[in-house]
């Protein structure tokens with residue numbers, strides 16, 4: 001809110017005298033606007049915040065100024081504070097257009113009839129105080145139209161005095177700024193999510209390194225203690241690390257920092273294949289119905305993450321129906337009108353939708369449902385829909401949630417239809433390793449800046465009978481490669497300072513084209529599917545377990561993808 005000067009202060013200022021003294025005004029000088037919306041788009045300086053008039057009364061309607069007030073599209077109101085409860089004595093046509101009331105319904109009433117359940121009492125109190133002090137005031141206040149529809153009203157009110165300073169009227173202008181407010185709110189929300197995303201992605205990244213060390217060491221411990229009494233607690237600790245790994249994956253998905261492996265996917269095919277799992281998840285009380293659109297074009301996305309997203313949404317649907325009911329999983333082609341309304345770039349889109357008959361969400365819950373850690377469930381993490389939202393965004397789609405308390409919820413994931421004619425999943429040439437030909441152990445160069453992670457990888461590979469050398473940075477790795485034969489380069493992507501893993505691979509391939517490489521990352525970094533030289537990149541996500549590592553090493557050595 002912002003209020004204007006009071007009457008004593010007016011006298012200290014030069015007044016803007018008009019019409020040879022017929023009226024005079026106190027210039028606003030930007031002070032009435034404050035953080036309330038000013039339609040001028042800048043601090044109003046020249047408009048009046050209070051005025052002194054020579055001719056009182058509302059009957060004089062024959063001049064251009066009255067015509068202007070009736071013609072403007074800016075709603076305007078005059079009230080008479082000398083009558084009981086400061087009633088409206090004049091409204092222009094634009095006020096009736098804005099509020100949807102008829103003139104006879106508003107004349108004689110105090111303007112507070114525009115307020116309703118969600119009008120902020122503190123803002124109303126500020127208006128009341130300013131009016132009592134006979135000052136101008138400017139606020140943004142939630143009001144309601146005649147049909148009950150809420151709107152944000154940018155309200156400006158100023159006092160009108162006679163030449164002797166007696167208060168005669170209040171004048172007000174109103175403006176509907178609903179759209180502006182909702183855009184502002186959406187923007188703020190997006191900024192907040194971006195900030196949380198960066199924070200959680202950073203944390204998840206470091207966390208993955210730690211998990212990698214914990215899990216790997218547990219695996220090594222299990223090699224020696226597996227059959228002893230210490231085996232069980234180690235296995236329990238391992239299960240917990242894997243669960244922690246899943247949590248960091250959800251966080252990375254939310255932050256749109258997950259490494260997605262895009263494949264050509266038929267939504268219908270995926271739902272059908274996954275329906276057994278869905279039925280098991282829904283349990284006995286909830287029935288699964290499928291409503292699949294035949295002939296749906298395929299999209300390009302990571303099927304594993306789509307399954308995870310679908311599962312999250314279906315579990316929410318189940319949780320919303322403790323007494324049981326039906327969940328419908330449907331697919332559809334998104335029509336042009338829907339695409340435009342969803343503000344998606346031009347193109348073809350398909351959707352997968354989960355519909356439940358559960359308790360639904362209050363508007364406040366629906367608004368916050370995709371926020372990470374927002375949950376209304378005692379045991380929920382609040383990461384389910386955050387993950388879904390991040391995944392859908394990262395796949396260039398849109399997540400839409402419609403929900404009505406008591407009626408149920410519809411969660412729709414929209415994805416672009418793939419432009420590719422065929423999935424390019426062709427593997428590279430099959431490299432028979434030089435080591436095998438020479439009858440010696442395969443030598444792997446491990447490049448990793450984190451000492452613990454590096455030590456662990458070395459131990460895991462050595463345990464599988466590989467010959468292992470290691471380097472803490474890309475530069476050291478290059479020097480080592482110049483001296484020694486190496487069959488496989490296994491490198492982390494992110495290494496603070498110096499060159500990163502991808503740059504290292506490029507350099508290595510310049511000197512030794514076709515040299516097998518395996519990259520590992522706890523982060524997505526939009527890793528390219530292929531190296532700069534066009535060779536398919538074999539990627540291992542952190543945290544990995546022993547078997548993952550060995551599978552991927554084998555796959556990289558043989559230039560093909562692991563199953």
Ligand SMILES: Cc1cc2nc3c(=O)[nH]c(=O)nc-3n(C[C@H](O)[C@H](O)[C@H](O)COP(=O)(O)O)c2cc1C
Pocket residue numbers: 077078079086110111112114115124125127128131141143153155157170171172174
């Ligand atoms: C000229 C004038 C126009 C007003 N226009 C509005 C309006 O558009 N919306 C609104 O909520 N309140 C408006 N008000 C404020 C209310 O009439 C009232 O002053 C406010 O609710 C505080 O007083 P109360 O606590 O007695 O209700 C206006 C007041 C004046 C004097």
Ligand SMILES: Nc1ncnc2c1ncn2[C@@H]1O[C@H](COP(=O)(O)OP(=O)(O)OP(=O)(O)O)[C@@H](O)[C@H]1O
Pocket residue numbers: 312316317320356358359360361365369370374375376377379380381382383384385386408409
């Ligand atoms: N289908 C639904 N019906 C009603 N409310 C829902 C539905 N889906 C989500 N919600 C609401 O949104 C909140 C956030 O959902 P989200 O999946 O992100 O977290 P969660 O389900 O609470 O926890 P988690 O997914 O980690 O178990 C839920 O707590 C619930 O209040």
Ligand SMILES: [Mg+2]
Pocket residue numbers: 312315316380384385
């Ligand atoms: Mg959930």
